[in-house]
Amino acid sequence: MAAPEIDALTQALARLPGLGPRSARRAVLHLLKRRETALVPLIAALTTVEARLATCSNCGNVDTRDPCAVCTDPRRDQTSLCVVEEVADLWALDRARLFPGRYHVLGGRLSALDGVRPEDLSIDALVGRVAGGGIDEVVLAMNVTLEGQTTMHFIADRLSSLPVRVTQLAHGMPVGGELDYLDEGTLAQALRARRPVQ
Structure with missing residues (x-):
C-alpha cells in the first residue's frame, strides 16, 4: 500500500x-x-x-510563446499552408522536416456522432488566413478516416471560391492511419504525391 x-x-x-x-x-x-x-x-x-504553455493564436500549435516557433521561423515558405487535425499531426510532419511551409491546426475533425460541428473547429480562422492573401497552396493533411475525409471535403468546399490551390496528401497512407503513427518514409511519399482535392 x-x-x-x-x-x-x-x-x-x-x-x-x-x-x-x-x-x-x-x-x-x-x-x-x-x-x-x-x-x-x-x-x-x-x-x-x-x-x-501557450496556444499559438496564428496556427493553433502548442508552444511556450505566441506566436509559436514555427510561425516566427523566417526560413519557412509563407505561401504554403498545411492543415492538420491536431497538434500531434503538426509535430509528426514537422519532425520529418518534409514540409517547408506553415501550418494550421483545426483542433479536431468533423464528427456527427461526437457532436463536432464546423464551428467547433478553427475552420473560419483558416478561411480568414487564406482570404487574407499571400497563400498559394493549402495542403489538407487529414487523417485517412471517414471523419478526416469529411472534414477535408468540407474545407475544400469552403476554400473553393478563393484563389488558392487546394491539395491533399496522397492516399498511399493506410486507411484508418493517423499521421502521428506513420514513419518518415510514408510521410515523405504522401507529401510528394499530394494532388488536388476532387
Missing part, C-alpha cells in the same frame, strides 16, 4: 495515453528510486511548461 499522494501520482500518470495502471506504477517507482536524476527534473520541466 502506498501513501495517498503516491497513489494520486500513479493515477494521474495512468490517465496518460499509452500508460495503464501497471506502467504508471513502474514509472512512479522509477521516479521515486531516482529522485534527484528523474523526479526533480521532471517536476521542474512540468512546472516550467505549465507556467509558459
Whole structure:
C-alpha cells in the first residue's frame, strides 16, 4: 500500500495515453528510486511548461510563446499552408522536416456522432488566413478516416471560391492511419504525391 499522494501520482500518470495502471506504477517507482536524476527534473520541466504553455493564436500549435516557433521561423515558405487535425499531426510532419511551409491546426475533425460541428473547429480562422492573401497552396493533411475525409471535403468546399490551390496528401497512407503513427518514409511519399482535392 502506498501513501495517498503516491497513489494520486500513479493515477494521474495512468490517465496518460499509452500508460495503464501497471506502467504508471513502474514509472512512479522509477521516479521515486531516482529522485534527484528523474523526479526533480521532471517536476521542474512540468512546472516550467505549465507556467509558459501557450496556444499559438496564428496556427493553433502548442508552444511556450505566441506566436509559436514555427510561425516566427523566417526560413519557412509563407505561401504554403498545411492543415492538420491536431497538434500531434503538426509535430509528426514537422519532425520529418518534409514540409517547408506553415501550418494550421483545426483542433479536431468533423464528427456527427461526437457532436463536432464546423464551428467547433478553427475552420473560419483558416478561411480568414487564406482570404487574407499571400497563400498559394493549402495542403489538407487529414487523417485517412471517414471523419478526416469529411472534414477535408468540407474545407475544400469552403476554400473553393478563393484563389488558392487546394491539395491533399496522397492516399498511399493506410486507411484508418493517423499521421502521428506513420514513419518518415510514408510521410515523405504522401507529401510528394499530394494532388488536388476532387
